[in-house]
Amino acid sequence: MTVALDRAVAPSHQTGAGLSVPFAIAGTGMHLPPTVVTNEDLTRTLDTSDAWITSRTGIRERRMLAPDLATSDMCLAAARPALEAAGVDPAGLDAVVVASYTGDQPLVSTALIVKDALGAHRALSLDVTQAACASGIQAMLIAAHLLQNPSIGTILLLAADCASRITDPADRTTRVFFGDAAAAVVLTRSHTPGAGLLSYDLGSQLSYDVQIPAGGSKLPASAATVAAGDHYLSMDGRAVWKAATTRLPESIARAAERAGVPLHEVRHFFLHQANLNILTETLATLGIPRQRATVTIDRLGNTGSAGLFTALHTAVAEGSLLPGDTYVLAGIGAGFQWGSLCLRHA
Template sequence: MASAHPPTPVLCGLGGWLPPRIVTNEELSRGLDTSDTWIRTRTGIGRRHVAEPGTATSDLAVEAARRALKSAGTDHADALILATTTPDRPCPATAPLIAAELGLGTVPALDVGAVCTGFLYALATGAGFLAAGLAGTVLVVGADTYSRILDPADRSTRALFGDGAGAVVLRAGTADEPGALGPLVLASDGTGADLIRVPSGGSRDPVRPGTAHLSDPYFRMEGKKVFRNAVERMAAASRQVAERRGWGVEGIDLLVAHQANVRILYAVADLLGLPRSRCHVHLDRVGNTAAASVPLALADAAAGGALRPGDRVVTCAFGGGLTWGAAALNWPGISPH
């Protein structure tokens, strides 16, 4: 007899990839009006990885995906979902290319665009594939090359972001298994769409007739307003999933939040009443890697011993749209690659 309950998504593989080139604050300050002290004080970031010319988002995604599949002990998935703000091209979607590069065959593959919350939206989409019986395993990837869309003269954004990719494998399972994911909470508020934006390049502001240029192709952000919204939204969503899971905030062993700014991370922990020691920090070495941030931080925490099997994890994110969300996860005994 078929179960009356849909299968629970279970995390069974994890991998990440960072391009080899490292750009330190000192290097950045040689061509920008900033300094290591200024960047560290305001963001907590010491360095970031940057993709070399000719390296696309799909290249990073393929490397992370291969490592996630290896971690899961397989070379196949029934579907692939990519979260990104920096696809290889405006059209077509990048996910089918990644699936082809991985040799997955003609599996369903699609892009999800929710900026820095994209990985959580992609997780929820993957959970839906499992619940609908469309797949037994789903490869979920978050990858971005923000270095391609940053204004070279804008220190407020150029110092923040790095390139990278992270991936997980989800399989259909039960709620009492190690690695069980959920509940998930997702939300949006389009009235704040202009707080995080790339003004040109879409149908609202396309290439001008008679020119080959966009009026403003760079990433823009209203930092102070984003800070306040990010703290409040991520804290509220994290509290919601912890309570719905039956843990309560006090039962969270580790908070793995989107790695945007160390002051945001600590402010979220403070608002929740969690010790800052339970908030994992990875951005000091990689910066804000956008959609890759959450899986890369999970991989870093697991590899460094901050996560142990059975730990109660809450992960949360905030990004353009505005979008935000959180998810609860019982940490499995897996080794990230």
């Protein structure tokens, strides 16, 4: 199927030649907080119903992090099984990259907290934050390019968000969508020619339709901002739907085109788990069978930057991502910022 590409919005950064140093996914991990919040649970405090939530989001339940834990705790819990699967000691890591818009605190770095707790003392620590749900795409792109440096051979990438801390418990517009989770990927250099990043597409269009207004230099925290609820996430659902169902298919089509890979030859699509209806609409626009996109949103909710990596981990754990498979990672986040990566599995 041909997708009309909007050339007028924010020139996309791209590559069509791939990266010269191949790399591989050596291990993955995932952490889900044990507390499950069902749609029925939410109906006790919100003016909503299980049928309404399911029909509009595809979500049946989500996880909530315990009050005494933070995003870094989820990162650590996801990192350890990923490192074990990869056979990598934390001391051997060259970089720890954390994608999250719900870091432990504005300062210090969440990646640094994780690095220190793991004992990855010589690793570079990097935080990728304000692309929100698309931060994982940007983090993966950064990691891919870091691996082109001869001094960097092993990277731990973590995508984690704790949206339960930044959504208003009384707001059904946001509260029903989001869940807490973390996912981890260990990336290493590979000897398999052609493995790793084949191409990418990034785009943006400034919008305040999804935002957290307070807490920065423009609107510092105060008693008034807290009383007004300005530290909670606000979201225009119609604007998100329009942006996501337009930009994601365009971006995926561009990335595949630049890689020289027809969409029907892409084996897996690991998409941002924003909303089941958005995911379904994106696949339909591209003419992609539903079974080629792993879905986790139904049982986890929108887990921000972690979403597409929970889908990736699920495929790896099930053994369905095979050597030589071409796959796409794609997501869109607040801003709006979006992007797609086309990769080949080693």
